[in-house]
Amino acid sequence: xxxxxxxxxxxxxxxxxxxxxxxxxxxxxxxxxxxxxxxxxxxxxxxxxxxxxxxxxxxxxxxxxxxxxxxxxxxxxxxxxxxxxxxxxxxxxxxxxxxxxxxxxxxxxxxxxxxxxxxxxxxxxxxxxxxxxxxxxxxxxxxxxxxxxxxxxxxxxxxxxxxxxxxxxxxxxxxxxxxxxxxxxxxxxxxxxxxxxxxxxxxxxxxxxxxxxxxxxxxxxxxxxxxxxxxxxxxxxxxxxxxxxxx
Amino acid sequence: xxxxxxxxxxxxxxxxxxxxxxxxxxxxxxxxxxxxxxxxxxxxxxxxxxxxxxxxxxxxxxxxxxxxxxxxxxxxxxxxxxxxxxxxxxxxxxxxxxxxxxxxxxxxxxxxxxxxxxxxxxxxxxxxxxxxxxxxxxxxxxxxxxxxxxxxxxxxxxxxxxxxxxxxxxxxxxxxxxxxxxxxxxxxxxxxxxxxxxxxx
Amino acid sequence: xxxxxxxxxxxxxxxxxxxxxxxxxxxxxxxxxxxxxxxxxxxxxxxxxxxxxxxxxxxxxxxxxxxxxxxxxxxxxxxxxxxxxxxxxxxxxxxxxxxxxxxxxxxxxxxxxxxxxxxxxxxxxxxxxxxxxxxxxxxxxxxxxxxxxxxxxxxxxxxxxxxxxxxxxxxxxxxxxxxxxxxxxxxxxxxxxxxxxxxxxxxxxxxxxxxxxxxxxxxxxxxx
Numbered sequence: 001x002x003x004x005x006x007x008x009x010x011x012x013x014x015x016x017x018x019x020x021x022x023x024x025x026x027x028x029x030x031x032x033x034x035x036x037x038x039x040x041x042x043x044x045x046x047x048x049x050x051x052x053x054x055x056x057x058x059x060x061x062x063x064x065x066x067x068x069x070x071x072x073x074x075x076x077x078x079x080x081x082x083x084x085x086x087x088x089x090x091x092x093x094x095x096x097x098x099x100x101x102x103x104x105x106x107x108x109x110x111x112x113x114x115x116x117x118x119x120x121x122x123x124x125x126x127x128x129x130x131x132x133x134x135x136x137x138x139x140x141x142x143x144x145x146x147x148x149x150x151x152x153x154x155x156x157x158x159x160x161x162x163x164x165x166x167x168x169x170x171x172x173x174x175x176x177x178x179x180x181x182x183x184x185x186x187x188x189x190x191x192x193x194x195x196x197x198x199x200x201x202x203x204x205x206x207x208x209x210x211x212x213x214x215x216x217x218x219x220x221x222x223x224x225x226x227x228x229x230x231x232x233x234x235x236x237x238x239x240x241x242x243x244x245x246x247x
Numbered sequence: 248x249x250x251x252x253x254x255x256x257x258x259x260x261x262x263x264x265x266x267x268x269x270x271x272x273x274x275x276x277x278x279x280x281x282x283x284x285x286x287x288x289x290x291x292x293x294x295x296x297x298x299x300x301x302x303x304x305x306x307x308x309x310x311x312x313x314x315x316x317x318x319x320x321x322x323x324x325x326x327x328x329x330x331x332x333x334x335x336x337x338x339x340x341x342x343x344x345x346x347x348x349x350x351x352x353x354x355x356x357x358x359x360x361x362x363x364x365x366x367x368x369x370x371x372x373x374x375x376x377x378x379x380x381x382x383x384x385x386x387x388x389x390x391x392x393x394x395x396x397x398x399x400x401x402x403x404x405x406x407x408x409x410x411x412x413x414x415x416x417x418x419x420x421x422x423x424x425x426x427x428x429x430x431x432x433x434x435x436x437x438x439x440x441x442x443x444x445x446x447x448x
Numbered sequence: 449x450x451x452x453x454x455x456x457x458x459x460x461x462x463x464x465x466x467x468x469x470x471x472x473x474x475x476x477x478x479x480x481x482x483x484x485x486x487x488x489x490x491x492x493x494x495x496x497x498x499x500x501x502x503x504x505x506x507x508x509x510x511x512x513x514x515x516x517x518x519x520x521x522x523x524x525x526x527x528x529x530x531x532x533x534x535x536x537x538x539x540x541x542x543x544x545x546x547x548x549x550x551x552x553x554x555x556x557x558x559x560x561x562x563x564x565x566x567x568x569x570x571x572x573x574x575x576x577x578x579x580x581x582x583x584x585x586x587x588x589x590x591x592x593x594x595x596x597x598x599x600x601x602x603x604x605x606x607x608x609x610x611x612x613x614x615x616x617x618x619x620x621x622x623x624x625x626x627x628x629x630x631x632x633x634x635x636x637x638x639x640x641x642x643x644x645x646x647x648x649x650x651x652x653x654x655x656x657x658x659x660x661x662x663x664x665x666x667x668x669x670x671x672x
Contacts, residue, residue: 298667326460335532
């Protein structure tokens with residue numbers, strides 16, 4: 001029973017249609033969650049005690065940062081599946097996850113800067129979280145660059161799988177050491193991810209946004225996967241039927 | 248049984264070079280892989296030697312006792328001729344220095360034993376690679392275009408070594424544009440190119 | 449195979465480095481030149497240089513390691529030696545380990561011995577010298593492991609170029625942080641055993657596990 005499922009996962013047309021069915025429901029749901037969450041957080045949630053209204057950007061910054069980091073693990077797991085079971089779909093998923101993750105990391109950095117300006121007066125601060133995000137961005141770019149440098153895409157996927165697996169082991173080490181580094185050089189006070197508990201009225205929209213961005217990630221991944229499948233299987237019959245014939 | 252494949256398909260990128268090959272190489276056999284340029288001879292050799300695990304589908308088993316001689320000679324320019332044999336990384340060479348000296352003598356490189364390989368001509372470097380044939384303990388030889396840059400004397404030498412190896416129960420698979428005259432004539436695998444099924448002798 | 453691939457690779461790499469000392473001298477010369485550039489860029493004020501010395505010495509070590517990583521496997525790839533390793537039936541893991549260890553012996557060990565001299569060019573307080581030697585010695589082991597991995601992933605690429613730096617530098621950040629941090633702690637008079645053991649632990653982990661990835665990468669590169 002489990003094997004047929006697994007075999008189906010390796011079949012491009014099946015994945016294509018399965019992804020399509022999931023997207024039909026997930027995409028509107030995601031957009032709904034994003035709208036509700038964004039409006040709730042950016043407009044209706046109460047202003048923060050210390051930071052006033054400028055803190056609201058965290059409703060975008062925090063979810064995006066969380067998913068950007070999780071996305072690297074998704075990419076690495078897809079790579080591991082590709083290495084162990086030689087599945088073309090896993091190759092594709094890894095290749096699609098890289099730019100999505102990089103884009104999210106970039107968005108996290110930009111929203112972090114937007115947060116920084118009113119809070120600390122500068123566009124950029126090398127604190128632990130942001131520094132780790134910058135390194136994560138370079139890790140993503142590295143995987144993408146390695147993929148593009150190989151002509152043979154099967155080999156490219158294998159090489160990127162190895163790189164992202166090494167990166168995966170390294171990421172906790174990087175985060176821990178950056179935290180330690182920051183605590184060494186930290187100026188007196190600034191501690192925005194402080195020990196204070198978050199009020200529920202702020203927590204709920206945040207959780208909603210985090211779920212929404214996760215859902216958005218899955219949507220983007222599936223959309224990219226479908227596009228990639230059409231591209232790489234463009235000479236097969238099922239693609240021709242799909243593009244020209246019934247929809 | 249030194250090499251066996253079942254339903255082997257070799258591809259390069261999106262293109263299949265050959266499909267559904269079922270083949271066996273036993274001790275005492277010589278095989279020649281024939282085909283036009285680009286028909287997949289080298290790719291098949293590389294799959295057989297374990298250099299291209301991502302480029303084929305199907306079952307493939309091969310002995311570990313292997314000597315592979317490909318387009319790259321595996322000769323290090325900054326080492327001397329003798330060191331190139333002593334520190335050879337592959338090909339299951341004998342560990343006895345007497346064997347190496349004898350082999351180098353046989354291929355006519357005795358005067359150059361302590362010469363750096365970068366001082367030698369391409370043909371002489373190729374002969375270092377050939378010297379390996381004389382002091383290897385490997386049972387299966389995979390030779391891809393072994394006659395490249397070899398003069399007539401060298402060709403005769405290779406033929407003799409192959410004969411000797413076969414007589415001892417080893418096996419040889421080779422590709423070559425030139426004909427080799429061997430005591431036991433080689434069986435042939437013809438690659439037709441365009442991803443077809445090869446003809447096995 | 450009575451002599452293992454590890455021994456053979458180390459023997460070859462050391463012999464070749466002896467024959468062509470450029471492999472050993474180039475990274476050291478690069479290091480010296482870059483250190484000499486620091487006062488030219490930062491001003492000759494001794495206190496400034498001394499303050500930045502641990503970080504500068506460590507960043508330069510990273511850059512020098514990148515330089516030597518690029519050509520690490522190039523010649524063995526070009527002349528077919530890597531092919532011989534993979535077809536030999538021996539352990540490619542051991543060969544990879546051999547490349548890592550020999551790279552450290554040729555680039556990390558000499559740097560470890562010379563870095564006290566470089567540290568004085570930047571007027572670094574002498575309390576930090578022992579910590580510097582220890583951190584560079586252990587840290588370059590990590591850099592050799594990662595550098596060999598980067599080399600194995602890119603050796604078959606025609607337009608490798610800057611790619612190896614992009615791949616390796618993010619992964620090497622913890623080494624930089626721990627290495628420089630160790631030296632600064634020593635200068636401030638604090639104990640460094642804890643940090644040093646972490647660095648040693650990471651190095652041991654890297655040296656035992658990264659060759660697995662290196663072996664896989666070598667196989668991929670040979671198939672390109």
